[in-house]
Amino acid sequence: MKLLFLACLSPKTGNYTTAERIRSHIESAGHTCELRDVADFLSPSDVAHLVSQNPPFQGALAIHLFKAGRLLLDIQLPFGVIFGGTDINEDVKDEQKRVVMEQVLLKARFAVAFTEKLKEEAEFVLVSPQSKIYVQPQGIQTEVAEKFCWTEFLMSSEWHSENHLNILIIIGPKVDPALTAKVEAVVKRATGVFLAQERSQRKLHAVMKRCFAVVNSSESEGMSAAILEVNICKAMDLRVPVLARNIPGNAAVVKHGVNGLLFSSPQEFVHQSQRLLSDHKLRERVVRNGKLYVEENHSVKQEKETYQRLVDTLHKAQFSA
Structure with a gap:
């Protein structure tokens, strides 16, 4: 056919x-x-x-x-x-x-x-x-590049006011010019936040595997790019913890405290991130359950x-x- x-x-x-x-x-x-x-x-x-x-x-x-x-x-x-x-x-x-x-x-x-x-x-x-x-x-099928150099986009950075190891890297294509300009303007005023161009799927997965956590902050998500192909379930499959905004599309995949953490505000995002940093048992649990979720459902x-x-x-x- x-x-x-x-x-x-x-x-x-x-x-x-x-x-x-x-x-x-x-x-x-x-x-x-x-x-x-x-x-x-x-x-x-x-x-x-x-x-x-x-x-x-x-x-x-x-x-x-x-x-x-x-x-x-x-x-x-x-x-x-x-x-x-x-x-x-x-x-x-x-x-x-x-x-x-x-x-x-x-x-x-x-x-x-x-x-x-x-x-x-x-x-x-x-x-x-x-x-x-x-x-x-x-x-979900993840492939990780054998080598990846962080210096591709981390040329220089200032450390965050409390902990210089806490940085946020935003990776993706510039699809919407107006939104891109707005994001770039905000990032210029921020410390410890970096924009990076899109990567091949294998290189992106290599980046994710080296991160402490993967974040989905979308305010409108079905089960599309951000939540599956390059983000949440990929992160779960790679055994990387997930932090996601509490919206229906994300909550359909992420069960709070079970296979990831959900947040509804910037303050709650910081709180949940701190929990993930300090509670090793929580981290191990969400990583383990995230991997199981992908194997059973995707x-x-x-x-x-x-x-x-x-x-x-x-x-x-x-x-x-």
């Missing part, structure tokens, strides 16, 4: 790594899966024209119902969609986007949510047959089997249409 796969493919982001991993699952089952960036298309008609070319595509898949799924509304092929955190956390607040998302969900043969919580929220805010949404946590093998099975339904739908 020749499948078109649409996603937001900014390099070294969570969407990119998720899409690549799912694409490899599909192709390992003998299908052809062409991964394309949504930025390549201006409208659904552009995608409809692409899939009709010779040899034609026989099905499609999309990550994010609005950003990518809307581009599939004009095609006459069976397709499936994968929820992104932005879909439920942000896009449903816009009435026009919500209507489009409902159209996509109604036309899709199946939809995948990364957590039971995300599925429940989707069923609450969007019109859709409940049986259409499947839950499949993202598979199996790459299970993820692979799920997507191969779902794509098979598209394959059968093509012949029954």
